[in-house]
Amino acid sequence: MKSLGIAPLMLSAPATPQISAPAHQAQGAIWSAGPEGQRKADLGNGTFLNPILAGDHPDPSILKDGKDYYMAYSTFDAYPGLLIWHSQDLVNWEPIGPALRKNIGSVWAPELCKHQGRFYIYIPTRETSAAGSRNTSWVIWADHIEGPWSEPVDLDLPKHIDPGHAVGEDGSRWLFLSDGDRVRLSDDGLATVGKPEHIYDPWRFPDDWDSEGFSPEGPKITRHGEYFYMILAVGGTAGPATGHMVIAARSRSIHGPWEHHPRNPLVRTGSQQERWWSRGHATLVEGPNGDWWSVYHGYENGFWTLGRQTLLAPVSWTRDGWLEFGGDDLSLPLPKPKGGRAGPHGLALSDDFTSDKYGIQWSFFNPAPDEASRLRRGNGVLHLAARGAAPSSSPPLLFIAGEQDYEFECEIEVDPGARAGLLLFYDSALYCGVSFDAEHFIGHKYGIEHSRYPNPLGPRMFIRMRNMRHIVRVHISADGKHWKRFERTFEVSGYHHNVRGGFLALRPGIFVSGKGEARIRNFKYRVPLDG
Incomplete structure (x- = not known):
């Protein structure tokens, strides 16, 4: 058997690095991210940058x-x-x-x-x-x-x-x-x-366009003036980046007949060079001062793993009684809707377990009816009872991350017979991560147990995972101060719908299997300074 897969310390950041809100450049557009939460859309100067909800917030x-x-x-x-x-x-x-x-x-x-x-x-x-x-x-x-x-x-x-x-x-x-x-x-x-x-027979796009399929879906009805407007998605919500799109029809009666918008499609990703892929599934909404907007979703260029993110675009009404979508591919800042009141945005993804964030941040994957009984909080500790034999049979506790580069860590202590660890989880057949029991480290890759090493640290340790634009590093520590690199590095760019199906996203999380329980303390999420 190999020796413990922990290399000399390779991550220069200390245990609690100083984190500021970094600015990231993406195809000419700058977005900002809070150190512990959702990417911020509001740029604070009367403009905003999509997405308004980062990470897996589709439809x-x-x-x-x-x-x-x-x-x-x-x-x-x-x-x-x-x-x-x-x-x-x-x-x-x-x-x-x-x-x-x-x-x-x-x-x-x-x-x-x-x-x-x-x-x-x-x-x-x-x-x-x-x-x-x-x-x-x-x-x-x-x-x-x-x-x-x-x-x-x-x-x-x-x-x-x-x-x-x-x-x-x-x-x-x-x-x-x-x-x-x-x-x-x-x-x-x-x-x-x-x-x-x-x-209604929805408008069909040309046969030579690359799409996942026709798939007319997501009909949303808005009454405006003398018409009912039907907004639909066609082209399939994944597959080629150019597939998904928004079309419209209208009728003077809810009972029809419905006529196609003469300028369909109203929204479509034109090429893989754009920042937002597979844009579609729109809903109309009146803004705070009476102008009109739409929310729809899209994949970020190269990051199917983040899921479909929520985008906001302006809508205008034309003299011929139709509507048009603005914002083009939404890669640049747009003027904010006028007349509204700015409030808090997102939520901090670090958790000291002194308040209940179950259902707000944390959720189980495909839980059994009694799954919530596995959770107990007290004195800043999350007690998570073991279930199943591996992440495939033990529903993990997960949350949505919206960054291309982020890290998360916590202290974990396991009972005899229990195994616990950190994961990047797509579904029960596709995940990666590192877990441990009192005697072994276990590497998980492609949704299976991939490697096993002796564990000299015993039943309590700190684990840190960093997803660095699909390159995943793991570090281990006995005290949360001195970190050693785990031997395995993962590459997860293929952990997404176009490979696996299911329309899901790659989510960070915690799992506990076997017998007994694990005690989790001081869960930290952050955007690294060098991200």
Whole structure:
């Protein structure tokens, strides 16, 4: 057996390096990042730079409610899920809390809306290994955006995804669905009436364009002036960078007929040289001073691993009664929406475990019904009970990172029979990281146990992982001050949807398997000075 894979100290930063908010250059655009949290969109000079929510925040659904804006997005296998975000200026966003705690499957593009004083979220899901999950759409509701939210109600829509809520000129309620279909809703919005019907043949792009497929989805209905406008995504949400796009149609009645926008597509990535790839899945929203905007998503050039990030672009209405999207490829600063009030943005991703960030920062991957019982906090310590034999069978505790270069570390102590460590996790078949028990270090690569070494440090140590634009270094320490480089270095640029499928992102996290528990202290997340 090889000796312990820890090389001489190679990371020059001390245990607690001085961190400032660095500026990063990306194709002529400068963005800033806080040392412990979300990349900041607000540049502080009357402009902003996309993304407004960095990292894995795809399929944004946005709601304007007076002076307040709320947004939800696809959360897939992460539970608690459907974290709701709040803003009053469309640029600065802070989390409120999760709306969904019961695992009903992989949560795809939701629809957040309000009707007659009540909030609703319509939720399409794909079946997973979770008990009771299936291909369908659900609805939950609440009288206050903070909750409590109802238990999910199954709407029995197994053949459609991406519902968009609409109210007709006659007061009827509808869900517009993928493939140009729709279904009537009951007056209370908690059941369907009849079967889905086909009402629109979406505009088709030229055959010689490179896309993942036709895939008309994400229909969002906005009533403006004398028309209903339908905004759709076509071209597939991943695959070639040029595939995903935004198209539009309009009708004077919710019942049609619908006419194509004469200048479709309204949004499309033109080449792989642009900063934002696969731009699409848009929703319209009125700004604080009455102008119009859209949120949609895109992959950052070269970083499918970060998932689809939330982008904000201006919208204008033309004399012929149509709309146009501004901002081009969104690689440069744009004027902020006027009239709003800037608030806090993002959340600090370091955690001393003195407050409960479960469902705000942390979530389990495809958890069992009792997964939350594995967690216990006390005196600045997170107690995480062991489960399963490896990250593939032990749902890890994960969070979303939005930086191209970041590091995270913590102190971990394991019981006899327990194994714990840090991961970069895509799904239960694709991850990498380092774990340990009292006797061994274990290297995980490609979703398997890849290497094993003797552990001279025993059941308690500090672990640090740095994801440096897909090159992943690991350091180990007995005291959190003197660090040694782990022998294995990982390369993770292929840990993404176009390789594995699933539409997920590569998330940092912690796992504990075996028996007993692990105790985690002083979790730190930071953007290195040399990043």
